[in-house]
Amino acid sequence: MTAYIARRVLWMIPSLFVVFTLTFLVVHATPGGPWDESEKPLSDAVKANLARQYHLDDPLPKQYVDYIVNALHGDFGPSYRSVERSVSEIVLATLPVSAQLGLLSMLFALVVGIPLGALAALKRNTWVDFTASLVTVTGISTPPFVRVSLLIVIFSLALPWLPTGGWEGLWDVRIIIPTIAIGMGPAALLARYTRASMLDVLPQDFLRTARAKGLRESSVVVGHALKNALIPVVTVAGVTLANVITGAFFVERIYGVPGIGRQFVDSVTGRDYPLLLGVVLVFAILISVVNLLVDLSYGLIDPRVRYQ
């Protein structure tokens, strides 16, 4: 097990390296910067000065090595757009906001998705199942920017229950709409997987045995069926994270949440390439770590899984 973990962690490094190098090359091959957007074209002298200030006149290999050395020291360089904050400072300021929103969205997805999927499987081919399937298809196929804008129209404008935007931390009503908008996609995925997995488990013999020995139906369903049905569902955790990250791009921007998803979008539309590179790197690390944790958790949940 320890050897397996060590090998997986070591494997993460080259794959992160590939992603980082590709992004680095793409970003550095992308011409220009925010200064190209201004009304008056800058003089060549000013451009040369800017290039020197951001070390863009160094040879590419040197820039690449410098970036890695600095990044390993936690320094992701200056941002093009923000004069007062470096990329690391922007990431440190915005990541916690997105982490709170993202974790709450995942919690929402778990609390809604798993019972919905289990219920749909138990009441297969009844109106409960059909309603659940409409909800899951809607959740899977509508993009987050459609969900968040329709939620705002319904719950902030038509019914004046919630604010139309903003962020006041975890314990404020402003978190409700973005959480639901982001969490609905993963919730639908979880529901779909839970349903399919429950349908595989429900006809099995050990459930008949559990019923035969006189267990209450509720503990048969929750303690025996659902517990076993959830093992394959763990595999979607990585997809769920991807959903939450891409959902945050749109939801944070529309709802005015100062998170890292919004920084990513702003860095793209504002041509702030150092910020773009830094944020992509953060996402890449996050995704690799979660994928590793998912792989490791199989062994804990299902003792039949052996690592070699």
Place this chain on the structure above:
Amino acid sequence: MTRPPTSLWRDAWRRLLRNRAAVTSLAVIIVVVAISLTANVLAPYPFDQQDLDATDLAPGGSHLFGTDQLGRDQLSRLVYGSRISLAVALVDVLVVLLVGVPLGLAAGFIGRWVDVVIMRTVDVLLAFPNLLLVIVVITYLRAVLELPQSGLLSVVGAADKVTGGLLGVFIALGLVSWLTVARLVRGQVLTLKEREFIEAARMIGATDWRIMLRHLLPNTLAPIIVAATFGIPGAIATEAGLSFLGLGVRPPFPSWGILIAEGVRNMRAFPHELVYPAGVLAVTLICFSFLGDGLRDALDPKLKVD
């Protein structure tokens, strides 16, 4: 007593017709396709005709769905917007069939280094959210295509400009839309090529090409159709998302994503400008998903494609 002759496809078609959600969705999709093909006849106004005396009109009267902040007819813009979404769907399916399927076949059938190269590429690209890769690539494309270019790039840039930025979207989307299908086809080929009928074909002297095209490909067709159908809503949503962020199709071309972005800007005063395009996009995507579900159940009840 003899049963009338039947085939896999006729059986599947019958099963599909019994699925009410899939049939309804198919009907809606056919209507959307018909609308997009006849947009120039159906749309009451040109999509970019402004009328500054009639801005932000509520639905009704001569503008069934109202007008936007420049007085453009919303219904006409929605109708023309369907062309963009369906063009994206078409290109997505083409990339799946012309890139994903051949690469998957090659990886599974040839094996060795071909397999390693193709599948490592797929693994690395699939490890990250599609949208993240698409956004990074399109940022690059946008910046490069805007510069004065020579040679091939100038042709690409000009074509991108003429299509209102659609070509850039196609390129960025094409980079990721073949991945899942390549992996799926490879997996199918790996199990199929050990089966007796392939061995038999080999024994009577069939060439590799013949085995791939006449024996392996037809047997992977069902999962390919299902996966391609499931890919469509993702592609349409990605285009809408890019256009929403201002990275995809450029105004005044009425991509549904642009209509939604404009609707979001105006939603406090004129929510209908948001609700119609968001609703139309959502319904289209949901219908493609239901159709995919229906096809999966119809073609092979045991099949599991995500």
